[in-house]
Amino acid sequence: MSGTPLGIPAVPPPTVLPTWKRAWDAALYGPDGFFRQQAPAAHFRTSAHVSPLFAAALVGMTREAGLDTLVDIGAGRGELLAAVHALDPALDLLGVEVAPRPAGLHPAVAWTSALPESVEGLVVANEWLDDLPCHVVEVDGEGTPRVVHIDARSGREELGRPLDHPSVPGSLVAWAERWWPLDGAAPGTRAEVGSTRDAAWADVVGRVTRGVAVAVDYGHTRETRPLLGSLRSYRDGREVEVLPDGSRDVTAHVAVDALAHRVGGTLHRQRQVLREHGVTGSRPDAALARTEPGAYAAALATATRAAGLTAEGGLGDFWWVVSRRS
Numbered sequence: 535m536s537g538t539p540l541g542i543p544a545v546p547p548p549t550v551l552p553t554w555k556r557a558w559d560a561a562l563y564g565p566d567g568f569f570r571q572q573a574p575a576a577h578f579r580t581s582a583h584v585s586p587l588f589a590a591a592l593v594g595m596t597r598e599a600g601l602d603t604l605v606d607i608g609a610g611r612g613e614l615l616a617a618v619h620a621l622d623p624a625l626d627l628l629g630v631e632v633a634p635r636p637a638g639l640h641p642a643v644a645w646t647s648a649l650p651e652s653v654e655g656l657v658v659a660n661e662w663l664d665d666l667p668c669h670v671v672e673v674d675g676e677g678t679p680r681v682v683h684i685d686a687r688s689g690r691e692e693l694g695r696p697l698d699h700p701s702v703p704g705s706l707v708a709w710a711e712r713w714w715p716l717d718g719a720a721p722g723t724r725a726e727v728g729s730t731r732d733a734a735w736a737d738v739v740g741r742v743t744r745g746v747a748v749a750v751d752y753g754h755t756r757e758t759r760p761l762l763g764s765l766r767s768y769r770d771g772r773e774v775e776v777l778p779d780g781s782r783d784v785t786a787h788v789a790v791d792a793l794a795h796r797v798g799g800t801l802h803r804q805r806q807v808l809r810e811h812g813v814t815g816s817r818p819d820a821a822l823a824r825t826e827p828g829a830y831a832a833a834l835a836t837a838t839r840a841a842g843l844t845a846e847g848g849l850g851d852f853w854w855v856v857s858r859r860s
């Protein structure tokens with residue numbers, strides 16, 4: 535490591551740019567943040583938008599566990615809860631969302647911006663954690679991992695404090711060392727430090743007094759961490775340049791093994807969970823097309839959507855982190 539004449543390690547002057555985490559937070563959740571203005575479904579498609587079969591699987595899990603309440607964290611515009619209500623109107627439903635209650639949502643669905651104190655029921659968060667800002671770290675030319683800062687307007691990045699600097703929070707350092715270590719990594723290698731996601735989900739799971747907590751998201755495990763990180767932006771249904779400027783979504787995959795470890799959860803692929811709940815994507819018998827063309831067309835549409843929810847390389851690869859409390 536390079537040093538000063540006194541032998542004190544040289545520390546770069548602090549950059550005036552915000553950290554990635556801070557810029558990301560302002561871009562999505564500041565007063566004019568993306569999610570305060572924009573409906574997720576206008577910009578990207580989640581399992582909740584693809585088919586009511588996703589809702590049906592969650593209803594099945596809720597009832598199988600003997601529960602009669604379902605809480606959706608990061609509920610978007612209530613699409614999942616509306617589908618759940620249509621399938622099982624006797625369930626008590628609550629949406630937790632920073633955006634206001636959507637117009638037209640069935641009055642039986644409760645809506646709030648604050649996490650409930652306690653829950654006896656099934657809590658689901660579909661594609662919530664990937665949108666929770668986290669610190670980004672990059673290895674510099676000398677092999678030192680440093681916190682990345684960004685100019686939200688231009689996208690210009692600067693490297694700030696080294697991870698071993700006393701001002702860098704211990705929780706960040708400990709998470710990176712354990713779950714996404716960068717020792718010996720080539721310059722430019724990056725990590726997205728999932729400690730904020732783990733803490734947020736642990737907070738939710740800690741409120742479940744009896745029931746099931748399910749975090750559903752795209753993610754990676756220690757064996758599959760992306761070398762350059764996984765930051766992405768979406769707007770109007772397309773992937774666009776990554777920029778925390780409030781005009782687009784900013785997301786990064788979730789380190790699901792760290793998350794499962796933190797909350798004592800088990801890891802499953804979405805295709806596996808949905809197949810266990812009868813979502814197969816099998817095509818209807820072609821003979822039905824001749825005898826009942828309308829029924830055949832409907833069954834084919836359902837099968838197509840089921841295939842979308844369970845597809846390899848698509849939504850089927852999503853991870854479900856399932857925690858049970860009895």
Ligand SMILES: C[S@@+](CC[C@H](N)C(=O)[O-])C[C@H]1O[C@@H](n2cnc3c(N)ncnc32)[C@H](O)[C@@H]1O
Binds near residue numbers: 583608609630631659
């Ligand atoms: C990617 S969208 C997913 C929406 C929905 N779950 C779906 O599957 O279509 C993430 C949602 O989480 C919401 N959100 C993010 N942080 C939140 C928080 N702390 N409390 C409540 N909602 C939050 C955002 O406003 C956004 O609507």
